[in-house]
Amino acid sequence: MIEVGSQAPDFELPDHLGRKVRLSTFRGKQHVMLLFYPLDFTPT
């Protein structure tokens, strides 16, 4: 697992509405929470 205190690796991925989301666009603007999960339709 990624270490606390390290730089978060940047990524660009498509979202459910077809938009591209890039982590670095939030830099200096917002904190970001990433919720990883194995599959849709499973608990939170």
Add this chain to the structure above:
Amino acid sequence: MDSVFCHANWGQSIGGVSFPLLADFHPKGAMAESYGLYLKDKGITDRATVIIDAGGVVRHASSVGPGGERDISELAALCEKIDKEYSGDVSKPASGMGLADATLYVKDNCGFSRAALLARSNLHMDNVEVVNVSEKPAALETLKQKTGKEQAPALQIGDQVLLESADIISRMVEAKVGSLT
């Protein structure tokens, strides 16, 4: 870990979501891998939570295992703590910029109305006025004159009226994202 198509389906089935569901599908799990959260032997992503501050630094990383369940209140408390401790710049959540004269019509006992209200609340769009047509039948009449339909939820922005909850939520998300970038 699912494809964009499966995400879109799931997003609809839980009443629409007001945050992006990202597809780490192709190449499979590459982004999770870069966070050390791709379980190669199982071919799935761990159920994990990573919080990144506005400076791009990882402030929290934890896993409950693929079959586990997150403690949402614990994570909410963590978010507040990190936000408090962060000394750099963060944009103030703009309250509904781009939707200055918008009105959201909703009705009682309606999942689509609930989803639209939840999105408004999650996006901090307090300046989007809410009218409950179950309490104000006259508002429904006004809406009917504008759109020819007695349908709620509806989002009115000036002369434009959106009638599909997915469109309403997308429009609010767009306005929000637009106000941040």
